[in-house]
Amino acid sequence: MYVLIVYDVGVERIDGVRQFLRQYLTWIQNSAFEGELSEGQLERVRARLRELIREDEDSVIIFTASSKKWIRREVIGTEKAEVSTIL
Amino acid sequence: MYVLIVYDVGVERIDGVRQFLRQYLTWIQNSAFEGELSEGQLERVRARLRELIREDEDSVIIFTASSKKWIRREVIGTEKAEVSTIL
Numbered sequence: 001m002y003v004l005i006v007y008d009v010g011v012e013r014i015d016g017v018r019q020f021l022r023q024y025l026t027w028i029q030n031s032a033f034e035g036e037l038s039e040g041q042l043e044r045v046r047a048r049l050r051e052l053i054r055e056d057e058d059s060v061i062i063f064t065a066s067s068k069k070w071i072r073r074e075v076i077g078t079e080k081a082e083v084s085t086i087l
Numbered sequence: 088m089y090v091l092i093v094y095d096v097g098v099e100r101i102d103g104v105r106q107f108l109r110q111y112l113t114w115i116q117n118s119a120f121e122g123e124l125s126e127g128q129l130e131r132v133r134a135r136l137r138e139l140i141r142e143d144e145d146s147v148i149i150f151t152a153s154s155k156k157w158i159r160r161e162v163i164g165t166e167k168a169e170v171s172t173i174l
Contacts, residue, residue, distance in 0.1 A: 004150065006093055008117040008167060029146055030095040031118050046163065053164050059116055060163040063091065063150075070157035076133065076147040077140050080095060 002068040003042060004034045009058035016052050017060075021045070029080055036068075089155040090129060091121045096145035103139050104147075108132070116167055123155075
């Protein structure tokens with residue numbers, strides 16, 4: 001299924017969250033990742049995020065759609081794709 | 088239609104973008120707004136965002152779905168709703 005995750009976490013936890021999400025999803029913006037995950041993968045992502053964040057302070061919102069076809073996506077400005085793997 | 092906007096803009100343009108989006112959508116996280124807009128409203132949002140941001144530096148991604156029913160949404164941690172209007 002299509003998954004979009006946006007997060008707002010304490011600065012000391014950002015690197016951990018980002019490094020973890022990068023294993024499953026594509027970084028699309030400062031605080032957003034997207035990609036295709038199975039239900040099992042999403043369950044692992046959910047479980048690990050609960051360990052990585054402070055649930056009383058941080059916020060992670062997971063949007064899912066059964067298929068990407070239900071969602072239109074447009075970019076205004078630059079497409080900030082992850083360049084670290086290209087460079 | 089259901090609209091989710093995530094943005095990554097220069098710090099000097101954040102307030103302008105946020106104040107503008109607040110007129111149309113609900114602030115749900117540091118860099119994300121969501122809500123229901125008509126096609127006409129979305130067109131106005133798009134046009135005004137193009138004026139507010141620097142297209143060569145900033146990034147705004149607009150996700151739309153014809154109906155909210157296509158999207159599942161879950162929060163891990165805190166739901167950071169906008170409290171300024173409640174206080």
